[in-house]
Amino acid sequence: MENATYSPAPAPLPAPPAKPGKGLAVTALVLGIVAFALCWVPVLNNLFLFVGIAGLGFAVAALVVASKRRAPKGMPIAGLILSVLSIIGVFATQALYSAAIDSVVESIEDGSDGVVAATEEEQEEAGTQSLAIGDSAEIGEYTVTVTGVNLNANEQVLAENQFNEPPAGQYVLVDMAVVYNGAEEGDPWIDLSTEFAGSDARQYSTTTCSAVSPNPAHEVPTLTNGGAGDYSVCFDVPAEAVNDAKVLVKTSFSFKDDRVYWAAQ
Structure with a gap:
């Protein structure tokens, strides 16, 4: 092969x-x-x-x-x-x-100085939906009443503490009464925020007032359901801002925008 x-x-x-x-x-x-x-x-x-x-x-x-x-x-x-x-x-x-x-x-x-410009919506709301001094409103878990407003509280504030200095503008004191309606406990000085809505379209917080004020909010004890307290808040505002001004009270920490205005006069 x-x-x-x-x-x-x-x-x-x-x-x-x-x-x-x-x-x-x-x-x-x-x-x-x-x-x-x-x-x-x-x-x-x-x-x-x-x-x-x-x-x-x-x-x-x-x-x-x-x-x-x-x-x-x-x-x-x-x-x-x-x-x-x-x-x-x-x-x-x-x-x-x-x-x-x-x-x-x-x-x-x-x-940062405790003063912010009010929006047009806030100005309109303040001008059309203001309660009178002595009226009450439900704000968050509180029934709130503005019982009095002293638009020129210089003498009262300066007399409260010898170290209080004269205001940059003038001191304003707002007297408030609250009733706690919640199921647990509440501290109104934490849960509620009070501002002074001036006629100059600016809103003044309590941080504008560094003086020791009479009957301060932090002295109100913690409240349980039905508990009541009263206190004063202080502002230092320009003199020209007090005419036709409003007091604004709102919740400090809430998803609901609970806010009510009171006429300061």
Whole structure:
């Protein structure tokens, strides 16, 4: 028997070279998706600004290669669009966050001295829905009555303590009576906030008055259901703010906006 002859197997064909344009397009698309998805995240969006810029660069390069090769351009165009949108999103969200931070800082600075500007809605509410001195209202878990308002209490406050200094404007004392209606315990000086809504469209908190006032709120004992207490709150306000002013009492910590105005005169 003759020996069989075997011809060698043909060598495998070399793998086709990778298409650089496709790799660029995939990279551009991935970077564009990541940058667009995370461009709104505070602080991190500074990093993803550069991711978006990198995605834009890869997308432009992929489009150039695709044009030369007459290859499909859908993927690089998508990467380009996403990258551009992510860059726009970074600047838009940074402007939004910056405005929000500026607004908070401005509010803190505006209220640091205990004085804030009243909104138009608050001014309208104060002018049309004010109770008279001696009237009662339900505010949170309390029945609140403003029993008296001394719009020029300089002598009374200065006489209360020898270390009390003259006011920057004039002292105002508001006398209040409260009854606790809740099921547990309440401290009105914590649960309720009293402000002086001046005729100058500004609201003054009790922090404007650093003097020791007669019958202070913190001396009212903790109240149980049906418990009653009375106290005074002090304000230091400009003299021109007392005419046609209002006393605002509201809950300090509540999801409900319980607030009631009393006419100061």
